[in-house]
Amino acid sequence: MKTTSPARMALFLAVAAALALILPYVLTPYYLGLVVKMMIFALFAMSLDLLIGFTGMASLGHAAYFGLSAYVTGLTALTLGWNVWLALPAGLMASAVAAGLFGLLALRTRGSYFLMITLALSQLMWGIAFGWRSLTGGDDGLPDVPRPRLWQGYSLTDGVSFYFFAFGLIALSGWLLYRITASPFGQCLRGIRESETRMLALGYDIWRYKFTAFVLGGLFAGLAGSLYVYYNRFVSPDYIHVARSAEVLLMVILGGAGTLIGPAVGAAIIVALENVISAYTERWVMLLGFVYVIVALFAPNGLTGLIESLRKKRAGP
Amino acid sequence: MSALVIDSVSKNFGGVQALTDVSFSIAPGERRLIIGPNGAGKTTLFNMLSGAFPVSSGQVTLFGRDITNAPPNLRANLGLARTFQITNLFPNLTVMENLILALQAQHEHAFSMFRLMRKESALFDRAQALLSQWGLSDIAGARAREISYGQQRQVDLILAMAGAPKVLLLDEPTAGLSAAEVVRVVGMIGDLPADMTVLMIEHDMDVAFDIADRIAVLHQGCLIAEGTPDEIRGHPQVTEIYLGAD
């Protein structure tokens, strides 16, 4: 078991919280926006980590839930004028239901078949977003999504209040995800990742665990998606595209699957990289491929794995 | 009532007839050894009993209940546990975590997301007790993949025993062990509660005849003999299979 002392953990959390409170007052609006984007993708990556890192279910269609929730939140806010209390839960509900339905199909398979079916289902959803122009605006997407409206006459229009709104929800989600992974349920997910046949032989109804994890993963991805539509004030089929699923998968692998904090850091790094070379899109895809190769060759367990092994080396044999 | 009744069980793997019409039953508390040459279908029989694969035909009954089509986890919850011929642990978890998962399986809290694993001290205490009972306390914190093969085989056995099953299936628990480890593992099996029904596949004849109340002999998927160690020893067909090369 990991041996991070409670005192060090508390210190880390206190520093992180202090930093989070100070950031909006020291960063320019542009960089504050970048931090919000990092946090949103950190949540997205952590939600995928629940599937890949903890349960051993490698999904290549996780953007489906991110995108669906973004569309539902965006559409209900735009066309029905729903405030955030309605539009956001509507998005979450939609992504949880979709994850439930897709899970019923995908969980009949494992390994590379699971990868393929999650990919296929997400592309199906991408096709709907792309093709149903009258509802979704097709490849033009939906522009001018309003900022989250808390109540009549008050919306989170400035960067700082939106930052705190997003930070609050993401911190809460991060804590919930941590609690889930530290619970008996979370321990069972690790057991399933390590040996499904042994878990079955011990008497676990593993389907129930996998299904629940899959829906939870979809739910948290949905929250990330809905926050992103409020952040960007725009949603397009790109939100659902397999390229986005691959990108979040890379965030998880880069940071180190099965650690939550690793994928969050991986997300921040990828978002930062993307920001530096945003002007050249083809180069961006190339760079992602390059990062992937580097990680696969030199840090197959991601950054957290790399740090762990360096630490072990320093501690001596 | 018999602990386990195997009634005309056959298994065909896409053309390979692994089991043909195997029938026998095991009394509660019995030590039943299953022997037979490599490829005889012994592990396949265990897979039919534990539900890892469906039978092609036949019926399996556990304490009077038909479990032929029950999923493996349900059979486990009815008190049927097994080990694996090819070690099947949770390799990247610690030995302690391996045991916790085994102990937690029958626990109503296993599905809970609102508790913290590290606060389940009752489970940790029980796992600790099991480890010290079998003299494995010093590997509690090691990952299962890092311990020796002999230790892995013992942990595999402890995982199966941890839930206090009514019927325990052991698939070659001594295979690949050193002489000293064989003694330890045979000792562990000897220490099992007398009312626990044990089915054990064993290739070492001395070990098999030593432990057995009764022995079943499989050969090319068929049950060719069944009886007490003395009956099996004198059985002409068994002698032929095992000593035919002489």
Ligand SMILES: Nc1ncnc2c1ncn2[C@@H]1O[C@H](COP(=O)(O)OP(=O)(O)O)[C@@H](O)[C@H]1O
């Ligand atoms: N999953 C499987 N798929 C196909 N054939 C199998 C499978 N499991 C076992 N067999 C075949 O069934 C026969 C019996 O195997 P097994 O039960 O493992 O024998 P034993 O345990 O007695 O050595 C062998 O011919 C083996 O190749």
Ligand SMILES: [Mg+2]
């Ligand atoms: Mg075998």
